[in-house]
Amino acid sequence: xxxxxxxxxxxxxxxxxxxxxxxxxxxxxxxxxxxxxxxxxxxxxxxxxxxxxxxxxxxxxxxxxxxxxxxxxxxxxxxxxxxxxxxxxxxxxxxxxxxxxxxxxxxxxxxxxxxxxxxxxxxxxxxxxxxxxxxxxxxxxxxxxxxxxxxxxxxxxxxxxxxxxxxxxxxxxxxxxxxxxxxxxxxxxxxxxxxxxxxxxxxxxxxxxxxxxxxxxxxxxxxxxxxxxxxxxxxxxxxxxxxxxxxxxxxxxxxxxxxxxxxxxxxxxxxxxxxxxxxxxxxxxxxxxxxxxxxxxxxxxxxxxxxxxxxxxxxxxxxxxxxxxxxxxxxxxxxxxxxxxxxxxxxxxxxxxxxxxxxxxxxxxxxxxxxxxxxxxxxxxxxxxxxxxxxxxxxxxxxxxxxxxxxxxxxxxxxxxxxxxxxxxxxxxxxxxxxxxxxxxxxxxxxxxxxxxxxxxxxxxxxxxxxxxxxxxxxxxxxxxxxxxxxxxxxxxxxxxxxxxxxxxxxxxxxxxxxxxxxxxxxxxxxxxx
Amino acid sequence: xxxxxxxxxxxxxxxxxxxxxxxxxxxxxxxxxxxxxxxxxxxxxxxxxxxxxxxxxxxxxxxxxxxxxxxxxxxxxxxxxxxxxxxxxxxxxxxxxxxxxx
Numbered sequence: 001x002x003x004x005x006x007x008x009x010x011x012x013x014x015x016x017x018x019x020x021x022x023x024x025x026x027x028x029x030x031x032x033x034x035x036x037x038x039x040x041x042x043x044x045x046x047x048x049x050x051x052x053x054x055x056x057x058x059x060x061x062x063x064x065x066x067x068x069x070x071x072x073x074x075x076x077x078x079x080x081x082x083x084x085x086x087x088x089x090x091x092x093x094x095x096x097x098x099x100x101x102x103x104x105x106x107x108x109x110x111x112x113x114x115x116x117x118x119x120x121x122x123x124x125x126x127x128x129x130x131x132x133x134x135x136x137x138x139x140x141x142x143x144x145x146x147x148x149x150x151x152x153x154x155x156x157x158x159x160x161x162x163x164x165x166x167x168x169x170x171x172x173x174x175x176x177x178x179x180x181x182x183x184x185x186x187x188x189x190x191x192x193x194x195x196x197x198x199x200x201x202x203x204x205x206x207x208x209x210x211x212x213x214x215x216x217x218x219x220x221x222x223x224x225x226x227x228x229x230x231x232x233x234x235x236x237x238x239x240x241x242x243x244x245x246x247x248x249x250x251x252x253x254x255x256x257x258x259x260x261x262x263x264x265x266x267x268x269x270x271x272x273x274x275x276x277x278x279x280x281x282x283x284x285x286x287x288x289x290x291x292x293x294x295x296x297x298x299x300x301x302x303x304x305x306x307x308x309x310x311x312x313x314x315x316x317x318x319x320x321x322x323x324x325x326x327x328x329x330x331x332x333x334x335x336x337x338x339x340x341x342x343x344x345x346x347x348x349x350x351x352x353x354x355x356x357x358x359x360x361x362x363x364x365x366x367x368x369x370x371x372x373x374x375x376x377x378x379x380x381x382x383x384x385x386x387x388x389x390x391x392x393x394x395x396x397x398x399x400x401x402x403x404x405x406x407x408x409x410x411x412x413x414x415x416x417x418x419x420x421x422x423x424x425x426x427x428x429x430x431x432x433x434x435x436x437x438x439x440x441x442x443x444x445x446x447x448x449x450x451x452x453x454x455x456x457x458x459x460x461x462x463x464x465x466x467x468x469x470x471x472x473x474x475x476x477x478x479x480x481x482x483x484x485x486x487x488x489x490x491x492x493x494x495x496x497x498x499x500x501x502x503x504x505x506x507x508x509x510x511x512x513x514x515x516x517x518x519x520x521x522x523x524x525x526x527x528x529x530x
Numbered sequence: 531x532x533x534x535x536x537x538x539x540x541x542x543x544x545x546x547x548x549x550x551x552x553x554x555x556x557x558x559x560x561x562x563x564x565x566x567x568x569x570x571x572x573x574x575x576x577x578x579x580x581x582x583x584x585x586x587x588x589x590x591x592x593x594x595x596x597x598x599x600x601x602x603x604x605x606x607x608x609x610x611x612x613x614x615x616x617x618x619x620x621x622x623x624x625x626x627x628x629x630x631x632x
Contacts, residue, residue: 188555188612203613210609214602308533308593351602354595357534361602368609 009179016175020376023168025401026151028373030165032405033148034222035366037141038351038359039495044141046495047416049478050087052116053488055283057082061090062269064118068092069266069292076109082287086137089121090114093131094292097246100127105246139425140416143433144409149226156230163226169219169369172376176208183209200382204375211368218369221349252331255316260296267299267322275324276301280313295320300328305353311343356491374402392450399450403457404440410464411436417471417478455510462506469496536591537599540584544600545607547581552611 004012020027036043044050061082069077078096085091095109111131113122124131134142150158177183187209190202208215237248266289276284286302297319305312314328329335330343347353351362381395415432419425440457447453472478484492552558554569569577585604588597 185557187608188552188558189561190558190612191561192615194561206612207609210605210612214605305595308595310594310598348598354533354537354599357537358595358599358602361599361606364606365602368606 003181004178012175012179016172016179017380019168019171019175020373021380023165024373024377025397026161027165027168028370028377028401029151029405030148030162030222031169031366031369031373033144033409034218035363035370036409037144037148038363038366040141040144042359042491042495043144043413044138045087045489046492047140047413047472047476047478048087048137048420049472049476051479051484051487051489052088054088054116056084056088056090056116057273057283057287058277059116059118060270061273062271064090064114065092065266065269068112068120069094072110077292079107080289080292082289083285085113086115086135088116090118093128095128098127100129105249134426134429136420136423136425139420139429140413143412143416143429159226159230163223163230166219166223166226169215170223173208173212173215173219176205177212180205180209196382197379197385200375200379204372204379207368207375208372211365211372214365215369215372217348218365221345224345225349255290255298255300255328256333257296257298260294261291262295263293264295264297264320266292266297266319267317269299269322272299272301272317272322275317276303276315279315279324280306282306282313289319291319298325305347307354310347310353311340312346374398395450396444396453399453399457400440400444403454403461404437404444407440407457407461407464408433408436410461410468413468414464414471417468417476420476451513455513458506458513459510462503462508462510465499465503465506468499468503472496533593533595533599536588536593537596537603540588540596540600541603541607543584544581544604547577548604548607549611551577551581552608558612 065080065082069080072094076094076096079094081091081093081095083091090113092112092114093107093109094112095107098106098108100106107128108126109131111124111126112120113124113135115121134146146152148162150162152158153161180186186202186205188206190206191198192202193199194202233245233248234243237243237245241247241251269287273284273287280303282303284301284303288300288302289297290300291297299317299319299322301315301317303313303315312330314330316325316328317323318325329339331339351358351365377398381391381398384391412429412433415435416425416429419428443456444453447456473480479487479489479492481493481496484490551569551574554567554574556568559568581604585597585600588600
């Protein structure tokens with residue numbers, strides 16, 4: 001391994017420890033919500049009781065889009081975005097480029113939402129920031145994603161904050177690699193019966209060593225997404241496009257073509273989607289139509305990576321004829337290494353490149369990252385064992401955040417399941433989280449022993465997990481297991497079973513820890529072992 | 531063969547070898563007070579190289595998705611096998627040995 005002298009190692013240990021202890025709690029929140037957000041789509045469908053398994057783009061969309069375009073004022077018919085929404089419904093945003101109140105480029109238009117049968121369920125006028133947001137049936141998944149992406153801090157500060165946290169994770173991973181002299185020798189070593197410092201150190205370093213490559217990948221890609229729009233785009237626009245973000249976007253992502261403003265009917269969208277499915281093996285995730293209703297219209301169909309690949313696919317079609325033109329690189333007009341790197345950032349971060357298997361592995365890796373973050377902070381406290389009294393508040397805070405945050409997320413899910421049928425899930429999903437957060441903090445203040453606090457929080461989390469499938473069935477009137485499986489939604493019973501098993505395990509762990517035989521030993525470090 | 535099956539096959543082979551490496555890890559066994567069962571360094575190196583071969587196969591076949599699945603899966607298998615509670619030493623010296631560890 002890389003050999004550092006004593007002073008350098010000491011400095012690296014300080015960098016590793018302080019970077020973790022200063023931003024570790026926020027990093028833990030981002031990583032935990034990111035772990036849950038890997039399955040955001042599945043959790044959203046589970047909670048909302050979705051039963052359709054056929055993509056909106058595998059159903060006829062052409063007639064629906066033509067009907068909507070006739071009802072749309074001409075001023076908004078310049079461009080159209082099509083995407084899936086809700087229970088495989090169709091979202092259609094007719095818009096034109098505009099500037100917002102602060103002079104920033106945006107899109108203004110009309111957003112239509114259709115259900116899977118093609119019935120119009122809502123129409124909203126406004127800018128893209130105003131029309132897109134959580135809806136009653138996707139409030140839970142939106143909440144999870146929003147917490148992970150920007151911790152609910154207004155943009156751009158939320159994105160900058162999570163970007164800095166990503167860099168902190170990167171710094172911790174690099175410094176951890178440098179300070180660990182026996183990386184491979186210690187890769188299986190876990191001295192559970194050693195001193196609390198030794199046990200915590202081993203738990204932290206074993207999980208950290210195995211997940212090290214993914215700590216780099218997830219931290220780098222996460223920072224990339226956070227800084228891309230907040231720093232990257234404005235800086236490049238300033239340097240190369242005199243601050244014109246629109247021109248930058250056109251140059252990097254646009255389809256340079258001779259302008260032809262003559263009116264022309266749009267090509268057959270059903271033919272385009274069928275051709276795109278045939279070429280990629282996957283239904284589109286997003287379709288963008290530029291210059292809608294003009295002779296120079298262009299349709300871009302975006303897809304998940306093909307089987308065996310990591311790079312998402314984009315196909316370009318002639319808008320007027322619907323004829324296939326070419327596969328479109330992620331960046332620019334020709335394939336490039338930079339374009340490929342930029343393209344694989346998303347799949348590498350979200351783990352959505354090979355269906356449920358890749359999501360399951362990324363979920364496990366996310367959990368490992370949570371474990372590394374939490375045990376790292378624990379280790380920092382345990383190492384300063386002689387100052388236990390002074391650091392008691394930090395140990396308590398670690399327990400409250402470490403075990404309390406999962407409770408808050410579970411409470412948000414429970415609040416969603418209860419209030420979704422009433423139509424107030426957007427408000428109460430956040431409300432449930434905040435009420436649970438207040439309760440957990442109050443519990444942390446009231447319960448004196450850290451051990452008892454850990455036990456209480458684990459037991460509470462377990463009980464809420466066991467209650468979630470019941471709430472889904474009886475409060476949210478969700479589908480039963482046989483109905484879900486028959487509709488091609490096996491994830492619904494799988495999530496139910498996962499919740500029940502995990503809940504039972506947590507309740508059992510809390511119960512066992514409460515028995516007198518387990519009350520010996522030191523208090524610090526016990527929370528991790530339990 | 532689909533990406534998922536290729537990745538699962540590669541992962542299954544590597545997982546077996548990782549578990550064998552974990553079982554025979556000298557430092558882990560020393561911590562448990564079972565010095566006799568430790569694997570020789572040369573054998574460990576060969577097993578580690580063999581565990582990497584399925585991933586190399588995925589990479590050389592050009593299946594980048596299978597390679598990433600294999601890599602992520604191996605990380606999880608390694609972590610789980612290291613943290614899996616091991617059987618207690620018959621003599622019970624392991625606990626004593628590690629309790630006195632520096």
